[in-house]
Amino acid sequence: MTALITFLGRAARNRSRTCGFINIACLAMLSASLAWASDMPQNYGHSLPLTGAASQGVLQVRLPREVYLYSRSPDLADLRVFDMHGAAMPFSVRSAVPEQRSTHRTVPCKLFALMDDAGAADAAPDLDVHTGDDGRLLSVHVRSTSTAAHAAAQQLTGLILEPSSQSGQAAPLIDALRFTPPPGTHAYNAQIWLETSDDLKQWDVVGATELNWLVNQDAQSLSNDKLTFDGRRFRYARLRWQSGKPLMFARIDAEEEISSPSARQLETILLDPKGGRQGQDVVYETPIAIGANQLGLKFSEKNIVLPVVLGHYRELPPRQLGQASVWRFEPALNAVFYHIQQGQHERDSGDVRLADVHTSEWVLRPAASNGVHPQLRLSWEPATLVFLASGSPPYTLAIDRDHATTTATDIDRVAPGFSVEELRNLPQLTAGPARLQQGIRAAEEHAVKDAASAARRRLWLLWGLLLLGMLVLSWMVWRLLKQDQQPTNAPDNASTHNAGNAKP
Structure with a gap:
């Protein structure tokens, strides 16, 4: 039992010495890793200067092709933005988002006059409608029980509009109406309401405007001839006058909104x-x-x-x-x-x-x-880099480094509170030609060789420590075994000697 305790004590002391050697080796490895992990512009193989107005707090740059040619990571983990002093700027990489481009097409409208008594403009008229097999309007009248003489005295109280559309296609998406007055109209002012329907029975009010024209003696005109509203699809529209005299316009054109994705920049x-x-x-x-x-x-x-x-x-x-x-x-x-x-x-x-x-x-x-x-x-399709210009311009893109860890962050940590439209309209910087960092390849190869040599030295050191520990352990076992044999043999020899000297 005493020998076992002695053995464990010596083994513990030996383990402490071994752990000390291992700690020293680990510290050496950590120091080498910290030296390799420095993040400075000179650690990257290529740099691209950024030019443009850099007076705003958040800027953007469309990544040039050189970034993709020289990067060593599929997710651009070795991409950095540095200021003139070598300080890294926080940035986010945004994938290209297809932009929608809106244009307008003029859609002529067919006009149908609503004739009724002068005081009936505010009431919902009872319409007599005739349509073709395809749903197109042929005629629209206000039902009336008045005599023929009284009917001849009726006045214009409203207009029914039918935007033209291709047979079998959906109604166009319309967001405005443009009015053309009849020839010879030098001055006009009225307030009108616009209602839309798909069946000429249920009507929805979608907009109102103040129409006015004014033409002087020199034929110079001042006009407000457009009614705008949120884009919607409808088959029929109705105009009602809230003030001013109803007018049979020369023409009314609808404006169809057409959205299409903008051409991709590849x-x-x-x-x-x-x-x-x-x-x-x-x-x-x-x-x-x-x-x-x-x-x-x-x-x-x-x-x-x-x-x-x-x-x-x-x-x-x-x-x-x-x-x-x-x-x-x-x-x-x-x-x-x-x-x-x-x-x-x-x-x-x-x-x-x-x-x-x-x-x-x-x-x-x-x-x-x-x-x-x-x-x-x-x-x-190249991505766009958005960064917080918190340093001193000019700024530089850096790329081309092995074993780099990404520092890109979420857009909310670079431009918090910015809408999609605001991000799209950020000030744009331009990347210049890529410049090769002189000596970076040789420095990297030298660093790799030094790291490999240090790793081999650490490996031999650990093997040496292991071999030394085995030798010490073998010597300790030999000593313990030798000590165990001595107390056992001494009493046996003494007993034999006493037995030889005993008298019969």
Whole structure:
């Protein structure tokens, strides 16, 4: 029992010494890691100066193609914004959002006069409506029990409007009416209300305006001839006068609002072909940061039709120790690309749409061996970087660093409270040409070599400590075993000696 306690005590003291050596090694590793983790402009391979009015608090810049060509991360983790003193600025990267562009088209309206008694303008008229098979209005009258002589004395009290539309298509989305007075009208003023309906029975009030014209002796005019309202679809409209004399306008045109996505601003790159790992495969080395959403082929041949399978290689571990790795082709899409010269026209297959694919290489596998090696065309939509200009201009984009951790944050931490429209209209900076940081490659290679050398030294040190511990432990066990044998043998020898000296 005493020997066991002694053994444990010595082992504990030995473990304390070993832990001390390990702590020293860990501190050395931590110091090397902190030195490698410095985040300064000179740590990045390329920089791009930002130019433009930098007097506002929040600025934006559309990322140029060089950022995607030189970045070493699919999510732009090595992207930074520095001020003139090398201080990093908080920023957010926003994906491109398709903008809606609104235009207007003039839609003529067919007019139907509502004739009634002079005092009946405020009452809802009882309409006698005649329509065609397609629902188009043929005639509209106010039902009246008046005599013919009395009917001849009736006055204009309102107008029914029917915007023209294509048969079988939905009613146009209208957000304004424009009025043209009859010829010879030099002055006019009236307040009108606009109601809309789809069946000439239920009417909704959607807007009102004050119409006025004033023409002087020199034929100069001052007018308010437009009624605007929230865009809506309707088949019929009714005008009611709240003040002023009803007027049979020369024409009334509706304005149809047409929304269409604005043209996307794409960046494009052409990649040269290289030999693949299998058969007739063609490989295209691709910058990993490019999230391609369009892909096409550019042929040097005039007339070519090329069915292909596009995909990637995947490295599989060897089945047995000592064997080489196996590369398996994984298809992503099948397509037929072509370029044909027909008469005076060229027919081209165009590009295939993708879903923002990031990869370090594309592999093209033709359906048949024909020796054709086209260029690969990739297109992507660059993102926009929004940053808080809390430093001293001018500002610089930095890119191109291995093992970087992203510092991009959410837009609410860069521009809190900004609406989508405000973010879209932020002051725009422009990125200049990319500049290579002199000596950055050599410094990185030297740092990598130093880190590898330090790692090897730490490994040998740990192995040495382990071997030393094993030797010390073996020596301690040997000493303990030797001590255990001595007390056991001494009493046996004494007993034998006493037995030899005993008298019979």
